[in-house]
Amino acid sequence: MGDIRAVCSRLYVMIRERIARNIVVLLLGVMLLGGISASAQCPVSVAAGGNRNGVKTEMNIGVGGVYTMLQPHSTDVVLKPNLGYHGNVQLALVFGKTVGIQTEVCYSGSSVDVSLTNMDFKRTVRTSTIDIPVFLSLRLLNIVRLNVGPQFTVMNRAEYSIEGETYFLGPLYPTYNLAAGLGIKLLGNLMLEARYVYPLGVGTNQFMGHEFETTSSRITAGLTLVF
Numbered sequence: 001m002g003d004i005r006a007v008c009s010r011l012y013v014m015i016r017e018r019i020a021r022n023i024v025v026l027l028l029g030v031m032l033l034g035g036i037s038a039s040a041q042c043p044v045s046v047a048a049g050g051n052r053n054g055v056k057t058e059m060n061i062g063v064g065g066v067y068t069m070l071q072p073h074s075t076d077v078v079l080k081p082n083l084g085y086h087g088n089v090q091l092a093l094v095f096g097k098t099v100g101i102q103t104e105v106c107y108s109g110s111s112v113d114v115s116l117t118n119m120d121f122k123r124t125v126r127t128s129t130i131d132i133p134v135f136l137s138l139r140l141l142n143i144v145r146l147n148v149g150p151q152f153t154v155m156n157r158a159e160y161s162i163e164g165e166t167y168f169l170g171p172l173y174p175t176y177n178l179a180a181g182l183g184i185k186l187l188g189n190l191m192l193e194a195r196y197v198y199p200l201g202v203g204t205n206q207f208m209g210h211e212f213e214t215t216s217s218r219i220t221a222g223l224t225l226v227f
Contacts, residue, residue, distance in 0.1 A: 058100075060090040062193060064222015066108050068127075070172065073202070074212035076117055084110025084127070086220055092137060100137040102147060105130065108220075114160070114169070114207055121208065123160040125169050130155035131197075133179050145183035151197055153177065158205075173216050174201030183224065194221040 066086045070079040088106035095101075108129045115122040133151035140146070153176075158169040181195035197218040205214050 056094050058090070058092040058094060059227050060092070060224050062088045062090065062222055062224035064193070064220055066110060066218055066220045068110060068172070069217050069219070070112065071215045072212050073214065074210060076210050077207055077212050078115045078117060079214070080113040082111045082113065084108055086222065090224070094139070098139050100139065102135040102137040103133065105132055112158070112172070116208060116210070123162070125158050125160045127158045127172060128155070129153055129157070129173055135179070135181070143185040145191070147179070147181040147183070149179065151177040151179040169207060170205035171203040172205065172214055174199045174203055176200040189226040191224045191226055193224045195219070
């Protein structure tokens with residue numbers, strides 16, 4: 001029974017990751033074509049950058065750290081998350097000077113130490129996610145940015161090994177989240193950005209025969225290069 005469950009779990013992860021890769025490729029294409037299209041349609045406003053009635057585009061690249069606050073709904077399982085990393089590619093359409101619509105593709109990697117309270121057993125679970133937020137973005141005083149909107153987790157992988165065999169913990173993060181961020185320009189095109197991700201659901205996980213649900217929220221901080 002355990003082998004059948006493991007095979008089904010692997011098939012599920014493979015199918016989900018293939019779908020996630022296709023979605024990411026599609027969205028990157030849409031982001032690129034959208035930026036080219038907007039630039040072609042509004043060449044005056046893009047060049048001037050100050051036309052309130054125009055639309056300009058921004059493509060940004062960011063890197064930073066991520067910390068996940070995990071709360072297992074179980075007295076048998078203990079989760080201790082470690083600091084991780086993330087990188088993202090952003091595209092924003094800015095209407096005038098203060099309002100924009102921003103989306104991105106963000107990859108995050110981290111690890112979680114998982115142990116059982118009733119036995120001396122611990123494993124490090126490697127996690128990786130691909131997230132796609134869609135933000136309403138406000139630009140204030142040309143140095144402050146406020147972002148808020150939904151964030152969709154389209155790939156969610158958490159696995160660990162026992163004697164060479166790979167096991168899957170299950171999705172630690174829900175598909176639907178709500179995110180809010182603050183960005184402050186430092187020097188030139190460099191921006192310091194922080195974000196809080198609130199989960200709109202729970203993940204169902206399994207570790208050594210113990211099935212439990214997990215609530216997870218995330219904090220990210222890093223530097224973004226604005227083009």
